[in-house]
Amino acid sequence: MRTIIVGTRQSALALTQTQHVIDELKELCKQHGLSYQFETKKIVTKGDQILNVTLSKVGGKGLFVKEIEQAMMNGEIDIAVHSMKDVPAVLPEGLMIGAVPKREDPRDCLITKSGKGLDDLPEGAKVGTSSLRRMAQLKAYRADLNVEWIRGNIDSRIKKLENEDFDAIVLAAAGLKRMGWEDRIHHYLPVDISLPAVGQGALGIECRADDMQVRELLALYNDHQTVLAVAAERSFLSALNGGCQVPIGAYAEVIDWNEGLEPKLKVTGLIGDPEKHQVWKEAIEGNVPDEMGKAVAERLIKQGADRILEQYRG
Numbered sequence: 001m002r003t004i005i006v007g008t009r010q011s012a013l014a015l016t017q018t019q020h021v022i023d024e025l026k027e028l029c030k031q032h033g034l035s036y037q038f039e040t041k042k043i044v045t046k047g048d049q050i051l052n053v054t055l056s057k058v059g060g061k062g063l064f065v066k067e068i069e070q071a072m073m074n075g076e077i078d079i080a081v082h083s084m085k086d087v088p089a090v091l092p093e094g095l096m097i098g099a100v101p102k103r104e105d106p107r108d109c110l111i112t113k114s115g116k117g118l119d120d121l122p123e124g125a126k127v128g129t130s131s132l133r134r135m136a137q138l139k140a141y142r143a144d145l146n147v148e149w150i151r152g153n154i155d156s157r158i159k160k161l162e163n164e165d166f167d168a169i170v171l172a173a174a175g176l177k178r179m180g181w182e183d184r185i186h187h188y189l190p191v192d193i194s195l196p197a198v199g200q201g202a203l204g205i206e207c208r209a210d211d212m213q214v215r216e217l218l219a220l221y222n223d224h225q226t227v228l229a230v231a232a233e234r235s236f237l238s239a240l241n242g243g244c245q246v247p248i249g250a251y252a253e254v255i256d257w258n259e260g261l262e263p264k265l266k267v268t269g270l271i272g273d274p275e276k277h278q279v280w281k282e283a284i285e286g287n288v289p290d291e292m293g294k295a296v297a298e299r300l301i302k303q304g305a306d307r308i309l310e311q312y313r314g
């Protein structure tokens, strides 16, 4: 009987996500009469070692995945569970995303000291984020806010809200929900105010492209609507040659599923300028995810928005 070795980062969120995926894969094995066992192996990534530094200044795409991919290519591990938003647009030769399961809540959310929402924050309130995308959008919505960097895993960011003089912090709702901390969320930011990061809320299971046993198992785990939506968002990402540390966002959703025959999607893409408090946004509807993300990116490039990204590309 084969044991599938699952590589994971050591953060609380990574361990929780990995365990959740293993539980679901075990259930799928049961349903389909497959007899695989699972084992986890912890791996420290460069991103984990430098969590206290401003990542956009350190630069480099895939800070949280490189060491894990190396271990997969070496055969030390067989699969890895990633937050799709941490996965660079281009994967190394020989590796692939074998499954994208059903997406969690894609929205950003606020945890506030007062327990109130964004509109109730006092003038000049100090809001912590570690993302240029969130920074640009918050400032575009409310120029008076004092948006400042806050780094660390979600647990340490929540502690900083309590111990430092932040009035609020912005986080992905999905991470909090997966940790069972949904009750800490005081305000969900609508996607019109804070367009999420590419792939936010979705997980991706990476594997070797030549591992057919694992690929067959993972194919059972795909959620087809999430696969299409994430494909559209990632085509936007690759068209802009962006990573997780540039001020861009994209959100796609299936708006007409029609039993999987020519499903219709809506894709919205955004480029933000965190210094000038400006955002550019475009949306289109269609049914070819790879072309739609690219088309949205081209419209934004035509408006000159992509020159903003030059300063942030690693």
Ligand SMILES: NCc1[nH]cc(CCC(=O)O)c1CC(=O)O
Pocket (backbone or CB within 6 Å): 083, 084, 085, 086, 154, 170, 171, 172, 173, 174, 175, 199, 200, 201, 202, 203, 244
């Ligand atoms: N860049 C960090 C990161 N990568 C994935 C998540 C959790 C949410 C998700 O799965 O999108 C987070 C934390 C956050 O942005 O608040």
